[in-house]
Amino acid sequence: MELFAGTIDALRILVEAAACRRSWPADEKVQWPCGGGRNIVFKEDMALELGSPETESVSCLLWTEDISCIDPGTVTMIGPDFTESHGRSLPFGKVVLLAVEGFSEDNAYERHRDLDLLRYDLDLKGFMIRAVSQHMREWCRISRDALAQGLSAHVLGSSIIRLYRKTPYVKGVEIIFFTSSVHDVRRLGEITAPSGLIVAAMNKMASEMDFECSSCDYRAVCGEAEGLKGMRDRLMDRSRRSVHG
Amino acid sequence: MADTKILAVCGKGGVGKTSISSLMVRMLRSRSGLKILAIDADPAVGLATALGIRVRKTVDDIRKSLIGDIRKGEAQGGRETLRLLDYEVFDALEERDGFSLLAIGRPEDEGCFCKVNSLLKDIIGDLAGSFDIVLIDGEAGIEQINRRVMKTVDHLVLISDTSVKGLGVAHAISRVASEKKAVDFKSMGLILNRVRNRAETDDIRARTRLPIYGWITEDELIRDFDFRGRSLLELPDASPVLSSVSDMLARIGVLQG
Numbered sequence: 265m266e267l268f269a270g271t272i273d274a275l276r277i278l279v280e281a282a283a284c285r286r287s288w289p290a291d292e293k294v295q296w297p298c299g300g301g302r303n304i305v306f307k308e309d310m311a312l313e314l315g316s317p318e319t320e321s322v323s324c325l326l327w328t329e330d331i332s333c334i335d336p337g338t339v340t341m342i343g344p345d346f347t348e349s350h351g352r353s354l355p356f357g358k359v360v361l362l363a364v365e366g367f368s369e370d371n372a373y374e375r376h377r378d379l380d381l382l383r384y385d386l387d388l389k390g391f392m393i394r395a396v397s398q399h400m401r402e403w404c405r406i407s408r409d410a411l412a413q414g415l416s417a418h419v420l421g422s423s424i425i426r427l428y429r430k431t432p433y434v435k436g437v438e439i440i441f442f443t444s445s446v447h448d449v450r451r452l453g454e455i456t457a458p459s460g461l462i463v464a465a466m467n468k469m470a471s472e473m474d475f476e477c478s479s480c481d482y483r484a485v486c487g488e489a490e491g492l493k494g495m496r497d498r499l500m501d502r503s504r505r506s507v508h509g
Numbered sequence: 510m511a512d513t514k515i516l517a518v519c520g521k522g523g524v525g526k527t528s529i530s531s532l533m534v535r536m537l538r539s540r541s542g543l544k545i546l547a548i549d550a551d552p553a554v555g556l557a558t559a560l561g562i563r564v565r566k567t568v569d570d571i572r573k574s575l576i577g578d579i580r581k582g583e584a585q586g587g588r589e590t591l592r593l594l595d596y597e598v599f600d601a602l603e604e605r606d607g608f609s610l611l612a613i614g615r616p617e618d619e620g621c622f623c624k625v626n627s628l629l630k631d632i633i634g635d636l637a638g639s640f641d642i643v644l645i646d647g648e649a650g651i652e653q654i655n656r657r658v659m660k661t662v663d664h665l666v667l668i669s670d671t672s673v674k675g676l677g678v679a680h681a682i683s684r685v686a687s688e689k690k691a692v693d694f695k696s697m698g699l700i701l702n703r704v705r706n707r708a709e710t711d712d713i714r715a716r717t718r719l720p721i722y723g724w725i726t727e728d729e730l731i732r733d734f735d736f737r738g739r740s741l742l743e744l745p746d747a748s749p750v751l752s753s754v755s756d757m758l759a760r761i762g763v764l765q766g
Contacts, residue, residue, distance in 0.1 A: 304639040306544065307604040317600050381588055394596040397589050403596065471586075 265367045267491040268326040271459045272333050275326070275359060275440075278455055282342040284444055290337045290437075292429065294422040296415065297389040305392040305405035312349050312411060314404040315356030320449035322357040322442075323395055323402035324456040325380050331363035336436025339421030343444030346406055347416050355449040357442030358402055359456070362428060363435045369498040372491065373466045375433065380463075386427055390415060400453070400460050417441050461485045465492055469499055513638055514763045515659065517645040517692070520668035521678035525702040527551065528731060529668055530646040531559040531741040532754045537642055538607030538742075540764065545608035546640040548633070550658050552615045556646040557603070560610060561740030566601040567614025568633070572625055579625075591628055598632050609640070613658060634659060642763055664761050665697040667719065671709050676717070683719060698722040700757060723757035725750055 279285065315321025328334065344354070360383075367375060380397055390410025395402040406415055421439035428437045442449050465482035469492075477483055477496070486492045518530045530547065537545045549556035549564075557564045571594060603610040611633070637643045637659070645658055665686055669675035679699055686692055699717065701724035704710055710724045728750045734741055744751060758764035 302639060304599075304636070306609070306639075308606070377586070377588075381592075384592065394592075394599050396593050396596045398593060401596075403599075467586075 265369065265372055265491045265494070266328060266330070267372070267462050267489055268328060268459050269330075269333070271324075271456055272326055272328055272361065274455045275361075275452075278451065279340065279342065279440060282444065282448070284344075285340060285342050286345075287335075287338050287340040288418050288421075290339050290422040290425045290439070291418070292337075292422060292426045294419055294426070296419055296423060298387045299389040299391070301387060303387065303389070303392050305390065305407045309407045309409075310352070310405045311408040312346055312351075312406045313353045314346075314406070314443070315358075315402050315449075316353055317401075317403060319353060320355040320357075320446045320453070321401040321403060322449055322453040322456060323383075323400055324358070324452075324459055325360045325362070325376070326456075326459055327362040327364045327367070327376070327379070329364060329367060331436050334361045334363050334436055334438045336363060336438060337425065338438050339418055339425070340438070340440045341417040341421075342440070342442045342448065345417045346420075346443075347411060347414065349443070354443045355446045356402065356404065357440075357449040357452040359440040359452070360424065360428065361438040361440070363437075364433050365435055366433050369491070369494040372495060373470050376463065376466065379428070379431065379434075382427060382431070383424075386423060388415065388420070388423055391420070397463070400456065458485070462489055462492060465489075466495065469496055513640055513643060514664070515637065515643045515645070515662040516664045516666055516761065516763060517647055517659075517662040517694075518666045518668060519647045519679075519682050521675045524668050524670045524675045524678075525725075526668045527555040527559050527646055528735070528741065529700060529702060529725070529754070530556050530644060532744070532750060533644055533758060534560060534608055535742050535744060536751055536754050536758060537644070537764065539746075543642060544640040546637055546643045547608055547610045548637075548643060548645040548658060549610060549612040550645055550647045552613075552648070554612045554614070557610055557612050558738075559741050560605070560608075561742060562603050562605065562610050564603065564610075564612040566597070567612040568598065568601060568629055569614030571597040571601060572629060575625055591632070594625075594628055595632050595635075598629070598636060602636070611636070630659065659692075661693040663695045664763070665692070665694045666722065666761065667697065667699045668702055669699060670703045671701060671705070671713065676713065679719070680717070696720075696762070698761065700724065703727050722760045723753055725753050 390407035392405040424439050425437040428434050442452055462485055465485045468482055486496055518526050520526050534545060534547050537543060547556060554564050601611060667679040667682055669679040683697055698720040700722050701710055701713060704724040704726050714721055730748055731750060
């Protein structure tokens with residue numbers, strides 16, 4: 265099942281065109297102390313803020329069953345690394361690209377939710393994350409101590425990859441960060457916006473009781489994404505069966 | 510939240526709750542290394558003003574926005590909603606030199622959304638756990654604090670002037686807190702404000718069972734700061750009222766003397 269193929273293609277073009285792009289193989293054995301689940305970084309302890317509410321921020325999770333569409337085990341940074349930042353705040357884009365298996369109309373929504381919420385399980389000392397899936401925003405802070413000890417894009421990306429690799433149906437993970445400019449993050453937002461609509465359509469399908477497609481805000485998205493149509497048909501069948509016994 | 514000490518400051522309107530709360534913040538933030546959270550639970554956001562902060566967003570703004578989304582059918586599942594509220598509450602936190610402030614805003618008035626209120630209370634409680642000391646400047650009664658901010662506080666600090674009305678409200682709050690279990694607390698006591706002399710305090714001490722944490726005399730400088738709309742954080746170190754507040758905080762048990 266594929267929902268995000270178009271977005272992944274567009275993302276590839278954006279990444280390939282980026283001038284200040286660096287990639288590293290992830291180190292899944294990377295060691296970083298845990299924060300004990302309490303990872304608030306206050307301004308007075310903060311060295312760097314990423315994607316704060318005052319600047320651009322995009323966070324996106326895309327999956328595909330075609331592993332050739334991703335570069336598994338790679339962390340890519342477009343823009344200055346956290347350790348190279350000269351300011352206290354940077355625009356921030358984060359894309360988690362997953363190669364998965366066994367996704368179907370029956371499980372895609374639940375699995376996508378679980379994968380999206382997995383980001384909150386990342387527990388790195390001196391790293392704070394606040395995110396709003398609905399708005400595809402992610403706001404992170406890195407403490408002075410963490411930055412001094414070397415919390416870099418490579419460490420963060422490798423830790424995220426290790427986290428997602430624990431999920432049985434995830435076969436490969438690639439991470440792409442953007443800190444280059446407000447313009448680039450905004451462009452990333454434009455490119456990944458269709459994936460946000462697809463997720464919103466899945467949320468609506470999962471929560472609604474009837475399937476009145478003629479007046480639905482997501483009609484166009486469902487019309488375009490084959491997988492969504494399949495999900496909707498499956499949910500409608502299930503709904504009919506429960507009504508008619 | 511094991512190490513976080515939570516103070517709730519309550520009392521009749523106009524007795525000086527907000528001024529005393531700001532003086533407490535002023536004293537606490539001068540102790541380096543302590544993380545202080547001031548929660549302005551008064552709809553008029555008087556504490557924020559006294560601390561020189563213009564509030565951008567209140568918890569109630571967040572609540573109303575979410576309820577609007579629910580009504581439009583745009584809300585997501587529980588876990589996503591919790592994360593959304595967490596993001597928004599952290600964004601509403603005003604971080605300043607030595608302390609942070611969270612304004613609660615107006616009481617809810619758009620029907621019952623108990624789940625949203627409950628989630629918000631959980632998030633505020635969780636956030637509070639990252640601070641050493643939390644100081645809540647409440648409305649007159651304690652029920653609002655329970656309903657809108659927190660179920661448990663360590664120290665319930667009742668503020669009164671020397672008037673019979675002020676003391677009556679303080680005693681009424683103490684009864685609601687103790688007998689009706691409006692809030693869980695470990696200790697409760699009284700601070701007397703605008704006292705003329707020691708004899709007035711002794712007189713009141715003889716008429717109350719509440720322990721008296723301390724008293725503050727009428728202070729021309731505070732009156733002048735209020736008159737000019739200056740933040741009490743700017744009060745000079747040598748101000749005698751700060752020394753009184755420091756002693757009270759030590760008696761309450763949140764500050765070493």
